[in-house]
Amino acid sequence: MHYICPLCKTENKIDPDFEISEYVCKSCSNIIDVPKNVSTKVVKKPTENVVLEVGQKGTIDGTEYTVTGIVIRKYGSTIFWREYYLKDKKGANAFLSESDGHWVFLHVINAMDVKKKLNGKVAEFHMKNYRWYETTQCTIHAATGFFENKLNFSIANYKEYVNGTQMISQEQSGSETEFFFGKHISKYKVKKAFDISNLPNYTGIGIVQPFYVNVKQAINILGVSALLICLIQLYVVGTRTNALVFEQEVHFADVADKEMISKSFELSGGSAPLHVEASSNVDNSWANVGLGLVNEKNNEIVFASKDIEEYHGYEDGESWSEGSQRESFNFCGVAPGKYHFVISAERQEPLKTSQPARYISPDGNLLISRQENGTIDVTNQTTFETTSFGDAKMIKRDSVTALGQLIHKTFGKSDIDSLLNANAQAETISAVPENKSVKIKAEWLPVSFRNFMFVLLFLVALALALYFGRRAFERSKWFNSSNSPYTYS
Known part of the structure; x- marks a missing residue:
């Protein structure tokens, strides 16, 4: 037309x-x-x-x-x-x-x-x-x-x-x-x-504009998701076998500069944390244990390392202590399957020291005392001057000083170490008790409900946010109406 x-x-x-x-x-x-x-x-x-x-x-x-x-x-x-x-x-x-x-x-x-x-x-x-x-x-x-x-x-x-x-x-x-x-x-x-290239931009909320998501459909989806999660959790809990899967005492001497491969162990049921507990007889010392958890099906490995430390003492009239001889950690979300550990361990080497000893010459002119660190102090009882020597051999070498000449005159060819040992009744002891091993125990824990509850709470929070978000959206939509079903402050 x-x-x-x-x-x-x-x-x-x-x-x-x-x-x-x-x-x-x-x-x-x-x-x-x-x-x-x-x-x-x-x-x-x-x-x-x-x-x-x-x-x-x-x-x-x-x-x-x-x-x-x-x-x-x-x-x-x-x-x-x-x-x-x-x-x-x-x-x-x-x-x-x-x-x-x-x-x-x-x-x-x-x-x-x-x-x-x-x-x-x-x-x-x-x-x-x-x-x-x-x-x-x-x-x-x-x-x-x-x-x-x-x-x-x-x-x-x-x-x-x-x-x-x-x-x-x-x-x-x-x-x-x-x-x-x-x-x-x-x-x-x-x-x-x-086929338009540009359209006017949104301003405000239209009187029949829909909410950004379909709330009813979204809540239905969230409900079905929550039900499926509950069923999966029920299945996992019902099929889980909680058990001690590994326990072994590892001597530090056996893993010096090398690793130890443990026996294989089987995990059956749903994924769950693998709890590992390590203990060692540390006393004012430390030890370290390293574990690699190896999945024998695909050779994937997860590493973990833990320090075991325990220190104590007496200071300013009060005793103190820190650390523990027992530490624990988790391998999270371990799936069922066959595994073994790759184990490495090390410790603080025990310090050696001489037991303190004292010897006074027969004439009372010289006092010889051996400290815990092995040094030997020689004191002139007349002048009260003290000289420290690294060991008895150094004392024997000193023939020049007045104190060295006095020592040679007093003791002659007597063995200084023998004189001190006769009073100490022991040559050396460890500074701390020697810990020789670390004990490792692994237990597959019950299935964690923490993540399960977190996911459920998140779904509930999301559903509530959608519900109240839509209510706020509808209030805004009716704000310019003189017949709004809502009240505005």
Whole structure:
């Protein structure tokens, strides 16, 4: 169909064949009355955030539509929204309404199918109730395209009823009243349907905008997930065998500068921590044990190392101690299978020291004392001067100093060590008791409920967050309504 504007002689054409009452010339913006072929009014061209063009085609829900008209409506002095008139190949009408980047797809419905309830605050359509959101007065600000009915530029009343992502829109202009059923449509769906490069960005929350996720579906998924997790945990607990799987005493001499391979042991049931306890007779000393847990099926190895330390003493009149002769650690999440340990261990070597001893010469002039560190102190009892020697041999070598000459004169060829040992009754002792081994014990622990409870609590928290997030979202959606079911402080 094509029409020649009687004023500017511009050809205006549209593909769908339907009865047209008037059209807006795309060149001069005059509204042309088709039967009379005369201009009735000049209107503004739609420009504010208009993204579709008259004649443009797009497919929504499998139906191809052609844009036949565009109308921009105005509320107050600053609020605008766009209405795109669509026509399918069978001549049926549909509408796309866009406001602040939010899109609604509408169809005309029979007024007889809409029932008003509660003094007009509720509209019932197909057994579903829609709550009155707002009544808006508006006028046509701009228009273009082809129209079956003449455009009414007087004030029109839009009364909107909302239920979730669907709405009933009542348009009353003069004595005429029309009802529309609309539902939210994603802007990405509109973009794909009409192959548009850019669309208006979202501002605020649309009156039929859905929550970001389907809360009911998400909670159902979370519930099923929690049930599956519980069943898996029940299976794992029911099939687990908790047992001491390894125990051995390892001598440090056997693993000096090398590693020991333990006997194999079998773990059966669900994955669980492998608890290892290591103990050694440390006393003011330390020991270290290194374990490699080897999975014999795939030769994967996990290493762990632990220090065993215990120290004690007496200081400032008080005794103190720190550390322990027993330490433990876990290999987490060990799967069932056949394993063995690669063991290495080392210790602090025991310190050797001489037992203290004292000897006084027969004439009482010299005092010889051996300290714990092995040094020998010689004291002149007359002058009270003391000289330290590393050992008895150094004393024998000193024949130059006055003290050395006095020692040689007093003791002659006597063995200083023998004199001291006679009083000490022992040559040497260890500074600390000697620990010769480390004991290693491994037990496959009961299945941990910690992670299980953590996951369940996370799922519950996520479900609550979705539930209350949706409530907050709905409150925000109804904030601008004078008929909101919510109270605002």
